[in-house]
Amino acid sequence: MRKPVSAANWKMHKTSGEASAFVEELRSKILDEPQVDIILCASSTVLFHIGTGPNESAIQFGAQNCHWENEGAFTGEVSPEMILDCGAQWVIVGHSERRHLFGETDEDVARKFSAAVSAGLRPILCIGETLDERQSGSTSEVIKRQLSAVISQTEEEAFDQAVIAYEPVWAIGTGITADTSQIEEAHQIIRDFIMNKDEKLATEIRILYGGSVKPGNAAELIGIEGVDGFLVGGASLSVDSFMEITQGISDHYDKG
Ligand code: PEP
Numbered sequence: 001m002r003k004p005v006s007a008a009n010w011k012m013h014k015t016s017g018e019a020s021a022f023v024e025e026l027r028s029k030i031l032d033e034p035q036v037d038i039i040l041c042a043s044s045t046v047l048f049h050i051g052t053g054p055n056e057s058a059i060q061f062g063a064q065n066c067h068w069e070n071e072g073a074f075t076g077e078v079s080p081e082m083i084l085d086c087g088a089q090w091v092i093v094g095h096s097e098r099r100h101l102f103g104e105t106d107e108d109v110a111r112k113f114s115a116a117v118s119a120g121l122r123p124i125l126c127i128g129e130t131l132d133e134r135q136s137g138s139t140s141e142v143i144k145r146q147l148s149a150v151i152s153q154t155e156e157e158a159f160d161q162a163v164i165a166y167e168p169v170w171a172i173g174t175g176i177t178a179d180t181s182q183i184e185e186a187h188q189i190i191r192d193f194i195m196n197k198d199e200k201l202a203t204e205i206r207i208l209y210g211g212s213v214k215p216g217n218a219a220e221l222i223g224i225e226g227v228d229g230f231l232v233g234g235a236s237l238s239v240d241s242f243m244e245i246t247q248g249i250s251d252h253y254d255k256g
Pocket of ligand 1: 210
């Protein structure tokens with residue numbers, strides 16, 4: 001069975017004091033060996049403070065972006081090695097805000113994915129269509145194009161370490177969630193696409209949903225076929241709501 005994931009994307013929120021307080025409170029509320037992979041993706045400035053704390057595996061840490069080189073003249077960028085050095089194991093690549101606000105191309109995302117894996121980081125690869133793309137009927141094409149860009153640049157084994165997050169751009173931070181059939185269909189497109197390349201990988205890879213997940217809809221969304229957990233933005237900023245969502249995932253798996 002695929003171990004479910006509850007991943008937080010704090011975006012550009014939280015100072016080191018706020019992040020440390022969050023981690024401390026979360027640690028006090030979760031079991032030593034939670035049934036869910038809990039990953040907090042923080043800004044690079046706070047990652048070192050939280051990533052190098054008590055060395056146990058109940059909470060894992062990730063960055064929200066990385067460069068594809070490990071060092072060099074890239075002012076303002078942070079490399080995969082630097083992220084590892086902060087005690088993080090994960091990095092988000094291809095988040096829609098990076099693609100759409102900062103102009104990252106499919107090729108950039110593929111290079112980041114590849115560099116992250118080579119450095120020993122585990123990528124959370126975000127893919128998803130815009131509203132225009134959905135309305136013009138090109139959701140499937142966009143998802144496959146985004147996946148294909150990464151697969152063509154990477155050894156398939158690199159995906160063993162990865163998680164994919166399906167995040168329709170129009171559902172991120174808008175309060176609008178995709179409906180059950182839209183999510184189920186997109187997840188199936190992703191798994192089928194991978195199935196054509198590697199059957200074992202397709203059955204093992206975790207595919208998350210992201211887009212306005214909150215305590216009130218988590219229980220319903222986790223029941224959708226093919227959804228292995230969530231990437232949560234806004235609702236991950238408070239320990240209570242993030243815990244409630246994580247608990248919802250855990251309860252669903254407990255029920256079998
Ligand atoms: C995200 O930032 O990846 C995200 C899904 O945000 P939100 O949950 O706020 O829609």
